[in-house]
Amino acid sequence: MNEYNGISQGLLKRRRELQIRIDKLKKDGDDPLNMDSEEQAIELESSEVQSAIYEGAFKEIAQINKILDMIEKNEYGKCIECGEQIPVKRLEAIPHASYCVDCAASK
Ligand SMILES: [Zn+2]
Incomplete structure (x- = not known):
């Protein structure tokens, strides 16, 4: 688990x-x-x-x-931009998310 x-x-x-x-x-x-x-x-x-x-x-x-x-x-779950762990809540909403919220926002 x-x-x-x-x-x-x-x-x-x-x-x-x-x-x-x-x-x-x-x-x-x-x-x-x-x-x-x-x-x-x-x-x-x-x-x-x-x-x-x-x-x-x-x-x-x-x-x-x-x-x-x-x-x-x-x-799984690491931001490909900064390497930070992407919050599980975000991954649950978007399982294929490859950026953390901050990096996605700066795209
Ligand atoms: Zn990031």
Whole structure:
């Protein structure tokens, strides 16, 4: 147990949700395309939206994995600008925060 336990739990939960979303999209994508051309256009359009969601979910999972890895290695929660410990409250609000409040404010 450490001070980031709540954050890890939240991230794991979020990762599961994203995984479920990806699995669902994969399943939907396997459906054969409707041969009616008008409907096909709509399907293609929605598949573009789907791949955007897909990509977003993948990026977020990669980010979550990175944070979990940093927590594991005790490298998490330090400001990359000044090296100060970022307050847990801030990390709980923004798990991928890499600056402390002061450094973020001076950006
Ligand atoms: Zn800082």
